[in-house]
Amino acid sequence: MAAIGVFCGSSTQISKGYLDLAADTGAELARRGHLVVSGGGSVGMMGALVAGCRAAGGRTYGVIPEVLYGREIADVGSDELVVTTDMAERKNRMIAAADAFLTLPGGVGTMDELFEVWTTGHLGLHRKPIVLVSTDGFYDGLMSYVDTLVRDRFLSAEARDLLRVVHDVPAAVDVLEAALAA
């Protein structure tokens, strides 16, 4: 059993397909016996993720900053819910609590979380695997940008390769489990 930090969108304006993807992710992690570490809100994909996990018998650990407690409807049904004083502490608590990270589609908040975990990994502050779920090529544009950084020598290929990109949730969890076992 591992603790998997999941970064994903909080928007309530997205299409049902994204919400289903998040719910399926929560259920898949629950079925495989993993704890879901979430942003601690009940809105958008974040909410679908934790609901999907608990409906499948899994456990959730949420980390929400005070400022978002009401705005993102704190997930008070979580098995554990940590309330932080600010956004930076939220990210740090999520990173500390998780053994590995899954990034689903999301907005700038999700990108902020992904870049925090990627850059701290690259700096050697942790060795936790990071997988992006690029449903329907969602992360093609980001990875194209990262490839440009490598091509023009702003970034090493080793740093790029810390980001593992897959196209569906079961494959993403397979990759995380293999990386954790290595």
Ligand SMILES: C/C(=C\CNc1ncnc2c1ncn2[C@@H]1O[C@H](COP(=O)(O)O)[C@@H](O)[C@H]1O)CO
């Ligand atoms: C909108 C702009 C900046 C927002 N910057 C954020 N920085 C950190 N965290 C954020 C930001 N926006 C939202 N969040 C939180 O991250 C989670 C996922 O967000 P997403 O944007 O839906 O992916 C969620 O808890 C957000 O509240 C520029 O003006």
